[in-house]
Amino acid sequence: MSEKNPDGPDGRRAARERLVRGRELDKAREKRRRLLIVCAAVVCVLGLAAVIGVIAANAGRKDSQSTKETTAPPTGPVAAPSGATGGNQPAITVGKADAPSTLTVWEDFRCPVCAQFETTMRDAIHELVDSGQLKADYHFATIIDGNLGGTGSVRAANAAACAQDAGKFVEYHDLLFENQPSEAQDAFGDNAELIQLSAQVEGLDTPAFRGCVEKGTYDAWVNRSAEAFHTAGHRGTPTVLLNGEPIFPAKGGEPLTPDSLRTWVAEANKGRQPGTASAPPSTPGTS
Numbered sequence: 001m002s003e004k005n006p007d008g009p010d011g012r013r014a015a016r017e018r019l020v021r022g023r024e025l026d027k028a029r030e031k032r033r034r035l036l037i038v039c040a041a042v043v044c045v046l047g048l049a050a051v052i053g054v055i056a057a058n059a060g061r062k063d064s065q066s067t068k069e070t071t072a073p074p075t076g077p078v079a080a081p082s083g084a085t086g087g088n089q090p091a092i093t094v095g096k097a098d099a100p101s102t103l104t105v106w107e108d109f110r111c112p113v114c115a116q117f118e119t120t121m122r123d124a125i126h127e128l129v130d131s132g133q134l135k136a137d138y139h140f141a142t143i144i145d146g147n148l149g150g151t152g153s154v155r156a157a158n159a160a161a162c163a164q165d166a167g168k169f170v171e172y173h174d175l176l177f178e179n180q181p182s183e184a185q186d187a188f189g190d191n192a193e194l195i196q197l198s199a200q201v202e203g204l205d206t207p208a209f210r211g212c213v214e215k216g217t218y219d220a221w222v223n224r225s226a227e228a229f230h231t232a233g234h235r236g237t238p239t240v241l242l243n244g245e246p247i248f249p250a251k252g253g254e255p256l257t258p259d260s261l262r263t264w265v266a267e268a269n270k271g272r273q274p275g276t277a278s279a280p281p282s283t284p285g286t287s
Helices: 009-060 112-130 143-148 152-165 169-178 191-198 207-215 219-231 258-268
Strands: 091-094 101-107 134-140 239-242
Touching: 091 152, 091 169, 101 112, 112 134, 112 169, 112 258, 134 152, 134 219, 143 152, 152 169, 152 191, 152 207, 152 219, 169 191, 191 207, 239 258
Parallel strands: 101 134
Antiparallel strands: 091 134, 101 239
């Protein structure tokens, strides 16, 4: 059997056919690549829309502080956890007292977007706080209790304040968000659930902590914080500010990410030394 002459008519025709098939394969591969890019973009947009939708839903509901307060806002001195700051805007401050920048965070322990924020930003915040570049003021809102009913927002915030007395606020705060139940559930409204979780923080599950949680020692303090959230005109959680400037979900069009937070803090701290002063000894008091 003779082979086809590559320079003859049959050889040239075969070469053209191979070239056509190659171009068709290239076009098919390019089409698939573009389709994947489009699909990925759609997924990203849908994911962003879902997050924005939750934020809008939380912000768009009637403000629980004006319509569904379970207890009247306290008007006189109330019991405050160790080292509480903020006066009429009660807060628990984490970090060096003289840190050059302050991150203000308003959160609700039942808020799913707050849990997403914590999952994404926690490591960066801890890093900046531990290095003295930033201190964080944590304030508590109770929007979900008002919108959906229940007491989990208040109960969890009171338990976090009790953990502050034991010097375990950060660990327990993070644990609550890591174990956040569905928004529609009120598992945190059960003190037994909050005490059971505390066993995961070394040294926290003590008679003092249990008594503080069960008695609702800092309920009035939490309610004062919730009223301050309403009075300040905030509409959704988390509300996050850096040195008084809102940065969540974005600052000047740039979205908040761990890297952008590090950049913004570095810019704000330019020419200033990291904080070194330890917080004063903490004892429960009044606010």
